[in-house]
Amino acid sequence: MAGPDGAQHWADGDERELVRAAMRGEHDAIRLVWARYRRWVAALLLAYKPRQTDVEDLLQDVAMTFVRRVSELREPESLRPWLRSVAINAARLAGRKQTVARRHGERLRLVVQQEGESQPDVAAAQREAARRLLDLAMGLPEGYREPLLLRCMQGMSYREIGAIVGLPESTIETRIARGRRMLREMAAAQEAAARSAAQSAPIVEDAGVVKGAGDDRH
């Protein structure tokens, strides 16, 4: 299947047939399957990668493995579990190598700031809060982080997530619920810590005199 017409055909067609075509080595199908799954793979990488590792580098590794080995799949249904294992392996390998970080978090922050500049402050504040929440989510235990992010990412059902992760639907549901609870508690703790820090922070007065909060001695 070649050319834009071919790509359009697959875009409207059956997912299994599309994956089969990719397994047969049809380039349009390989390209389209990857395009459909790359954000999902990125979410998995986020869930498993070491904090300081660049998602982009890992994505390229996964894309390379996908292209090289998709033809070795035995059936289209294996694609998602296999891609998941490729992504997790790539992330863990990066962790073992202790690859020096590049600034994904900073880049994200930059994007937030740049976009925020052209929008009302309220929107910028919301985006900043969202980014903080994602950072917190990265601190959840692995078993909770992945189902939560997959649910967020593409609105996958508990059953679909369970099939990919290899856990019962009820376990996935519980982990998502518990993950959300933990996230809320972590966010609350962070807010409390920020308030506490603000209250105890030194106050800089106009004359450049620094004094501690609550310190009224003169």
Next chain:
Amino acid sequence: MTGIDRDVLITRVLDGEATPEDWAAFRAMADRDHSVWADLADAQQDRAELATALSEAVALADDIEAPLEVHAGEQFRRRFIAAGGWFGWAAAAVLALGAATGQIRTGVDREPARQAGLLRIDSPEDALQVYMDKGQEAGCVIGEVPERVLISSAPTPDGQGYTVVYLRQIIERQRVEDFYTLGRNEAGQPVPVPYARPEPRRPIY
């Protein structure tokens, strides 16, 4: 009802997976404890914020295309390995080429010209054959892969056949000091990167 039950119920409501029984249980719980509504609102806000941040974080994936040039190289490598060695592969090549082109040319009919020192080139096929012969003598050409990679095909205007565009694959051998493959830099541009020899692999899934 334990804490985790409450969380599961809120999660079901939030994710649109609540059954009528779940909704009834949720309402009953909210009647007893109004803080359930606050929990639901918080969870809803968190979910929306997380989805926004995650969507931004994974958007960079849109710039990472499938490296199809790797696929072409991989196909080539597999065919060569699958042939199981040069001699068996060479025998298969004759058959495949014959079936594909109907232009099998044995060494016998070329031999007199070669012996006489004459290399007559009347066609591109002749030119290619000379290249193959010379290359094999010099050791830098191993042979041609019998299969041809189809790039495109279209019916001829007269409807009597097809025009096919395909790739012929010739295996060469060279000694090199360094070994590179194509990778991508931060901007997604192809760049040469040192190549590690591939390990034997197991079937996947």
